[in-house]
Amino acid sequence: MSERIAVVTGANRGLGAEIARQLEQGGVQVVRTSREPRSGFETLDVVRSEQAAALAARLGAFDILVNNAGVSLDGFDADVARKTLDVNVCGALRVTDAMLPSMRAGGRVVMISSGMGTVGAVRGPLRDRILDPGLTRQRLLSLAESFVTAVANGTNGREGWPSNAYSVSKILLNGLVRVLAKELQGDPRRILVNAENPGWVRTRMGGRSAPSSVEDGARTAVWLALLPDGGPTGGFFKDECAIEW
Numbered sequence: 001m002s003e004r005i006a007v008v009t010g011a012n013r014g015l016g017a018e019i020a021r022q023l024e025q026g027g028v029q030v031v032r033t034s035r036e037p038r039s040g041f042e043t044l045d046v047v048r049s050e051q052a053a054a055l056a057a058r059l060g061a062f063d064i065l066v067n068n069a070g071v072s073l074d075g076f077d078a079d080v081a082r083k084t085l086d087v088n089v090c091g092a093l094r095v096t097d098a099m100l101p102s103m104r105a106g107g108r109v110v111m112i113s114s115g116m117g118t119v120g121a122v123r124g125p126l127r128d129r130i131l132d133p134g135l136t137r138q139r140l141l142s143l144a145e146s147f148v149t150a151v152a153n154g155t156n157g158r159e160g161w162p163s164n165a166y167s168v169s170k171i172l173l174n175g176l177v178r179v180l181a182k183e184l185q186g187d188p189r190r191i192l193v194n195a196e197n198p199g200w201v202r203t204r205m206g207g208r209s210a211p212s213s214v215e216d217g218a219r220t221a222v223w224l225a226l227l228p229d230g231g232p233t234g235g236f237f238k239d240e241c242a243i244e245w
Contacts, residue, residue: 006030010069011030018218019068022222046067049094049098065099066112066221068112077152085148085172087169088170089173105188105190117167118244123160192227193233194234198238223237
């Protein structure tokens with residue numbers, strides 16, 4: 001088999017850069033992407049679908065996609081909620097949809113999630129809607145829009161949403177993992193889709209007081225990217241072990 005090729009979004013620093021480094025150590029050719037143009041990187045702003053499509057066309061066949069690019073914005077209002085979900089959820093979906101047609105057999109998709117993405121942060125019937133085995137991408141996107149609307153109306157707490165857009169984005173990103181895994185069940189390429197909780201990592205986003213190193217935070221993402229055929233799909237993992245949604 002030819003050398004495996006991986007695409008890592010948001011690989012210019014922090015966790016993304018370390019995931020790329022560890023993949024290369026494992027013998028994988030890595031295509032690093034960054035929102036801003038820079039030497040040695042492919043330019044990819046995940047909110048721009050045309051950039052994802054152009055990257056897919058330039059790259060051709062590849063094997064691994066790590067959706068690491070994300071934001072955590074200050075404040076909490078409808079604009080912050082919309083921008084956060086557009087990057088952290090819809091951005092991952094845009095890139096995955098653009099890249100999947102070029103993914104070779106045995107491909108792997110890894111979503112970088114968070115411990116703040118567990119459904120324990122939501123309350124009432126909303127939790128059941130998120131965990132519904134029949135969840136589809138249309139219902140997932142509807143949930144995203146309903147969160148933004150609830151924040152705008154000041155009703156997010158009454159509806160069961162937390163007052164944290166980053167947390168909601170990772171909850172819905174985990175839902176996207178389950179949706180994509182189900183959509184790909186009949187695909188003969190046997191593509192696996194999983195999410196990683198890297199823990200609280202010492203990056204620019206995580207801060208200097210975080211207890212985990214980027215090396216530790218990247219390890220499970222790399223493990224998921226290199227899963228053998230027949231490995232798990234549609235799961236949430238930390239320290240190479242399955243965890244609850």
